[in-house]
Amino acid sequence: MRRLETEVLVVGGGPVGLTLAMDLARRGVDVTVAEVRRRGEPPSVKCNHVSARSMEIFRRLGVAGAVRDAGLPPDYPNDVVFRTTATGIELARIPIPSRAERFTATGGPDTWWPTPEPPHRINQIYLEPILHEHAVAAPGLVALNRTRVSGFTQSDRAVVARAEDLDTGEHVEITCAYLVGCDGGRSGVRRRIGARLHGDPVVQRVQSTVVRAPGLLKLMPAPAWANFSLNPRRTGNMYAIDGRETWLIHNYLTPSETDFDAVDRDACIRLILGVGSTFEYEVTGTEDWIGRRLVADRLREGKVFLCGDAAHIWVPMAGYGMNAGIADATNLSWLLAAVLGGWAPESILDAYEAERLPITDQVSRFAMDHAIALSAQRDAVPDDIEAPGRAGDLVRAQVGTAAYALNVNQYCCGGLNFGYFYDDSPIIAYGGAAAPAYTMSGFTPSTVPGCRLPHLWLPDGRSLFDALGPYYTLLRRNRSVEVGHLVAAASMRGVPLAVLDLDAEASEELAPRALVLARPDQHVAWRGDRVPAEPLRLVDLIRGASL
Missing domain, CATH: 3.50.50.60 (FAD/NAD(P)-binding domain)
Structure with missing residues (x-):
């Protein structure tokens, strides 16, 4: 052994x-x-x-x-598109920058986010x-x-x-x-x-297939990273894997389809793609799964x-x-x-479960509620969505508008990135202020303890996050505020603490407090206008010695 x-x-x-x-x-x-x-x-x-x-x-x-x-290739669009089929009529498109334009694009639903990445x-x-x-x-x-x-x-x-x-x-x-x-x-x-x-054992059933289809891209009106097919025959979506010929296709089963093997995989794939029996593709992998919470x-x-x-x-x-x-x-x-x-x-270590378990439950419910809403949208695709002329155009516009409104929250989910906060942690010093609420897509940057430290660009062009120490960092917006007692208390307990002085004008995102204490994971541990009267008590709290 x-x-x-x-x-x-x-x-x-x-x-x-x-x-x-x-x-x-x-x-x-x-x-x-x-x-x-x-x-x-x-x-x-x-x-x-x-x-x-x-x-x-x-x-x-x-x-x-x-x-x-x-x-994906640098210039491949990262958009999310909704069509009657993957090769059919476009209903709506969520613009997401390609890799080459990720840092320069403006105007999109996720190009405004305050982040270096x-x-x-x-x-x-x-x-x-x-x-x-x-x-x-x-x-x-x-x-x-x-x-x-x-x-x-x-x-x-x-x-x-x-x-x-x-x-x-x-x-x-x-x-x-x-x-x-x-x-x-x-x-x-x-x-x-x-x-x-514990939770919900069945939210949806999905047949997933990886295919190699070299001829598919040229049949599509315009490329996209995610491609939703909405028609009354079969709904599904497809992701570009290599931007050339490899695709992951999700076939969403109907509530009555509980047996994966009883559903004709090939027929459903062709309905989702909008191609006939002569179109050639190769299945390179399959994975059927049950969506759960x-x-x-x-x-x-x-x-x-x-x-x-x-x-x-x-x-x-x-x-x-x-x-x-x-x-x-x-x-x-x-x-x-x-x-x-x-x-x-x-x-x-007690803080791990105290912090992550409530957030896990929140995110799981966001995901399940969104999946249920998507399922309802798929089940309600009008029979005349592919009808020609003005009547069909009106139906397609309505479906496209609804698809965009629902899915932009999933694919441009700023709230799930930056909005969540820890509101009952044993190692965060709360000051009584409530953290701002967030949704799947919306959030308000905040220094309320428990929130993610707001990002800002420093005058020298660096990201604030690049300037933080490896463990705790005390951000000071006003150099006249004395922090020596807190630094000494941290040193006495062996807690690694760096002090970062910021330009007051450039650090408005960190207002209204003069001092903000950031944790190693970029969540706020404490804030104030001056060092607490008993700095050792604060240090012992953030290092878990008060538990």
Whole structure:
């Protein structure tokens, strides 16, 4: 038996597990990732969208540039289009900038967002290998491919995991301080800690097919990243994977279609595409799935944690399963690093579940409600949507307007990126002000504790987020405000704290307070016009020593 030791064992090497591992390694934590697939083995064609919030995280990890340089061709439109079929009459279009125009485009529904990293359309088959190669190059990070974790035991001191090398059959024992299950919707880690999923087990049924169709692009009136087909015969949508010939087609089953095998896949694909029996395409992959809304009743048992799909499963609206998991990972990583770094007690880890579980529930309901609304829209496609002449034009205009209004919230979802906040955290010093409400698409930047720190560009052209320290950063809008006592209190407790002085005019987004304390995950931990009278009390609260 081979025996290994590491500070954190991450079970699962998908985007969530890799992000967690990279952030831990960046913070000086020894981390090991156990993944059952071979190095370089691609995942199935799943998530097609990296949110702006995730791209901000990748920017901190130094991998945003590589991610943005991959995916669709630079000039391929990232638009979302609605047609009677993929090759039929266009009903509406949501304009989303191509990769080449992402930083220069104006006027679109997501070009105004205050962020240094707008969203990026890229399929997971391209994203994951980039993250993996970046991760394995990190000092202190070990990737164990073709390794299955079969079980574990834990004590007050450590977790001992049992694993197997799937190529050699060798048994491996891995001793770690903490174990994190990033092992997907069928998580073995979740089952072993006794966590249960609760929610709505069936929201919709979808037949998904990856096809190679070299002749499809030239039949389409104008290319787009996402293509919705709305007609009374069959509704579905299709995503461009490589911008040339590879497509992911979702066939939405009707309420009466409960048996995937009984639905004619080829016939439905042709109805969605709007092509006849002579059109040639090749099926390269299939994955039929049930859309659900399920959230774990807890995210932790002792020294074992859950992240990503292991903790929550919902209808994949705009990729927010993966992106929510990435947010889980970066919330947990700095908390673990704080404990392992010796400046926070283990009680700080209680904040992970207290913060992420309510947000997980909120996002799951956004996704389910949107899926239900989309289903109702699909079921109500008028029979005369393809009728010629003025009468048909009027029907198509009405359907297109409604499709745009409903879906722009999903594909340009500023609220899910920047609006959510932690309102009941044990390590945030609340001052009594209420955080502004948000919707799927709408939000108000705010420095109310618990909110995401508003972004701004500094006079020297840098992003504020690039100027933040690796842990806590005290932002000071007025240099005359004395902060020495707070800095000394942080030093006394060993809490890493940087002070960043900002130009008052350039930092209006941070008003009305003179001081804003930002956490490592860019959420606001405290704000005020002067240092508290008892700065040690504030420091102990934010490092979890008051729990």
